[in-house]
Amino acid sequence: MRTEGNTGVKTRNENGPPKTAPIQSATFSNSINAEIRRAAATGLYDIRGGGAKRRVPQFDDLLFLGASVSRYPLEGYRERCDTNVTLGTRYAKKPIVLDIPITIAGMSFGALSGPAKEALGRGASAAGTSTTTGDGGMTPEERGHSEKLVYQYLPSRYGMNPDDLRKADAIEIVVGQGAKPGGGGMLLGQKISDRVAEMRNLPTGIDQRSACRHPDWTGPDDLEIKILELREIMAWEKPIYVKVGGTRPYYDTALAVKAGADVVVLDGMQGGTAATQDVFIEHVGLPTLACIRPAVQALQDLGVHREVQLVVSGGIRTGADVAKAMALGADAVAIGTAALIALGDNDPKWEEEYQKLGTTTGAYDDWHEGQDPAGITTQDPVLQARLNPIEAGQRLRNYLNVMTLEAQTIARACGHNHLHNLEPEDLCALTMEAAAMARVPLAGTDWWPGKSGTGF
Amino acid sequence: MQTYDLEADGLRGLNAALQSQTGDTNQTSWEIVNPKGSHAIAVGLDAPIEVNVKGSTGYYCAGMNKLATVNVHGSAGPGVAENMMSGIVTIEGDASQYAGATGHGGTLVIKGNASSRCGISIKGIDIIVHGNVGHMSAFMAQSGNLVVCGDAGDAFGDSIYEARLFVKGSVKSLGADCVEKEMRDEHIELLRDLLERGGCDAKPEEFKRYGSARQLYNFKVDNAY
Numbered sequence A: 001m002r003t004e005g006n007t008g009v010k011t012r013n014e015n016g017p018p019k020t021a022p023i024q025s026a027t028f029s030n031s032i033n034a035e036i037r038r039a040a041a042t043g044l045y046d047i048r049g050g051g052a053k054r055r056v057p058q059f060d061d062l063l064f065l066g067a068s069v070s071r072y073p074l075e076g077y078r079e080r081c082d083t084n085v086t087l088g089t090r091y092a093k094k095p096i097v098l099d100i101p102i103t104i105a106g107m108s109f110g111a112l113s114g115p116a117k118e119a120l121g122r123g124a125s126a127a128g129t130s131t132t133t134g135d136g137g138m139t140p141e142e143r144g145h146s147e148k149l150v151y152q153y154l155p156s157r158y159g160m161n162p163d164d165l166r167k168a169d170a171i172e173i174v175v176g177q178g179a180k181p182g183g184g185g186m187l188l189g190q191k192i193s194d195r196v197a198e199m200r201n202l203p204t205g206i207d208q209r210s211a212c213r214h215p216d217w218t219g220p221d222d223l224e225i226k227i228l229e230l231r232e233i234m235a236w237e238k239p240i241y242v243k244v245g246g247t248r249p250y251y252d253t254a255l256a257v258k259a260g261a262d263v264v265v266l267d268g269m270q271g272g273t274a275a276t277q278d279v280f281i282e283h284v285g286l287p288t289l290a291c292i293r294p295a296v297q298a299l300q301d302l303g304v305h306r307e308v309q310l311v312v313s314g315g316i317r318t319g320a321d322v323a324k325a326m327a328l329g330a331d332a333v334a335i336g337t338a339a340l341i342a343l344g345d346n347d348p349k350w351e352e353e354y355q356k357l358g359t360t361t362g363a364y365d366d367w368h369e370g371q372d373p374a375g376i377t378t379q380d381p382v383l384q385a386r387l388n389p390i391e392a393g394q395r396l397r398n399y400l401n402v403m404t405l406e407a408q409t410i411a412r413a414c415g416h417n418h419l420h421n422l423e424p425e426d427l428c429a430l431t432m433e434a435a436a437m438a439r440v441p442l443a444g445t446d447w448w449p450g451k452s453g454t455g456f
Numbered sequence B: 001m002q003t004y005d006l007e008a009d010g011l012r013g014l015n016a017a018l019q020s021q022t023g024d025t026n027q028t029s030w031e032i033v034n035p036k037g038s039h040a041i042a043v044g045l046d047a048p049i050e051v052n053v054k055g056s057t058g059y060y061c062a063g064m065n066k067l068a069t070v071n072v073h074g075s076a077g078p079g080v081a082e083n084m085m086s087g088i089v090t091i092e093g094d095a096s097q098y099a100g101a102t103g104h105g106g107t108l109v110i111k112g113n114a115s116s117r118c119g120i121s122i123k124g125i126d127i128i129v130h131g132n133v134g135h136m137s138a139f140m141a142q143s144g145n146l147v148v149c150g151d152a153g154d155a156f157g158d159s160i161y162e163a164r165l166f167v168k169g170s171v172k173s174l175g176a177d178c179v180e181k182e183m184r185d186e187h188i189e190l191l192r193d194l195l196e197r198g199g200c201d202a203k204p205e206e207f208k209r210y211g212s213a214r215q216l217y218n219f220k221v222d223n224a225y
């Protein structure tokens, strides 16, 4: 209400037309405008960690049907429902045998603190699963604390050496990541401590960008020869995974199989990253849900579904997500962000410090700045001392156990005695989008968009 | 001397035999006949043995080499001595793309020419090329030395870190952040040693040195791509 001084003139409203409420633009929202102002002030694009924050069709858009008259369930706590999975059965003499189908995704030492890597190793080992190194090489701590360790073979080849290769339980050739398919890593100067710099053979304190392409192969025919070389170096003992970001899952999976992969790791766009451009995270890649069926189709068309295992990642949070991914045909899943949250990332107990950093619990994503109050995405010795790797490892183990129990609960309710027996027929979709992407019927119908033999 | 017929006895047997050699082996000298351009010959070696490959090789010969001396009596395919840690690899003929890629140590000598991306992403290896190198050589090279007695192609040393590059002939163009640098006495001495190890009779004084301008080390408005 506008009053015009003390002249006694009545406010406009009383005689004028009715006022309307201010309307915010859906196109030029306040957060978009703030980003325009930030860009205008700095001339730099926004870099952050984490995965896509926008809503995309995802596992919550699917439901399990459960058993009834036509199918009968298994007894909730007593009847057997196995969870084990073996990765690398195609060519490796020593495949990886896991108790649960939930692995810890590759996250680099450098992006994560030493105690965080140790906690991941402890928690995963206690739960009977594997962990994965990342850009920057293998640390003795993580090798020591991880019963099964997957060694990433990345474009940067930081810290890559044949001794660590022989110490690894499997090799993961990283072609891409869901958060940034087509992009390389970034580690900003704040996190290039002397130890990180030495492991990567770089000057301390520089803003490091990792290559986005492998230096010594291009294309699927070269990849086949690269896999041959790695197998020869490791005497054909260890499984070789190929990790791709979700872009063209049918062809990428088929080409990885043709090149000789034992395992395909497929990471959707919700997948986390330690640091990259926000525009990349939010605007490049396919939702995880949209990746799985085409990849499984490729494996089936080549006659290798279950022989070449498919590990799906990107936004896996609960046992329900695990069960849904597996029902769509995955052999296992991998988690990154969820594992960090189990360790203590974005915990409300640090709210006061998040406020000081200009953010709040749940939204803290400036992992590249190395000031993580929880001591996880930092190389600061004081901050990282806040993370007790033993306790954090126990939290991760508990969380992995809960997810496994949840997935088993669902599998039993659907009448399956192994998580691998979950199938698309156990599912329905809540939205047309999810129905189309997952190729399961829209709830209450027997139809999904694109279903063969239907009019659409 | 042990002789291995690759065509008759297969790749797996060859690498298994070579990889099983330890520091105190008596079988220190190996000859590989009929390589016929096979891939992944003599990879992952970890002992001070000498391996002579009598012919040309395919991809990744001597990949991830440690301690061994590998001589290719022919030309080498892509990625020869990739990610080498130590030892000496010598190519009598030419080398294809990515020779010495990401090498952490040891010495790679190429008596002929090297193709594109020679010394890409190197991390400590010394590479001495008697002839020319192709485009994008020493891309993102982190540390170590690349010596080129002939000419260098386009975008030489693009996005280079702390590696040192020496070229006797011409450089077609320098890549982003790569500049010519002063040849000081210490560099002459270093280069003299490299040339000697590479069996080159060129004089260090005839070379120019290139390295990083270090302008891309921190993100700024103008280089944040």
Ligand SMILES: Cc1cc2nc3c(=O)[nH]c(=O)nc-3n(C[C@H](O)[C@H](O)[C@H](O)COP(=O)(O)O)c2cc1C
Binding pocket: A049, A050, A051, A105, A106, A107, A108, A111, A112, A133, A134, A135, A152, A174, A176, A177, A178, A243, A267, A270, A271, A272, A273, A274, A313, A314, A315, A316, A334, A335, A336, A337, A338, A377
């Ligand atoms: C802090 C952090 C660091 C990461 N570092 C790597 C890496 O070095 N190499 C890699 O292939 N993926 C890396 N990723 C991606 C993960 O391996 C994985 O694909 C992703 O986290 C899965 O999605 P989620 O976070 O939704 O579970 C990283 C992710 C995070 C959160």
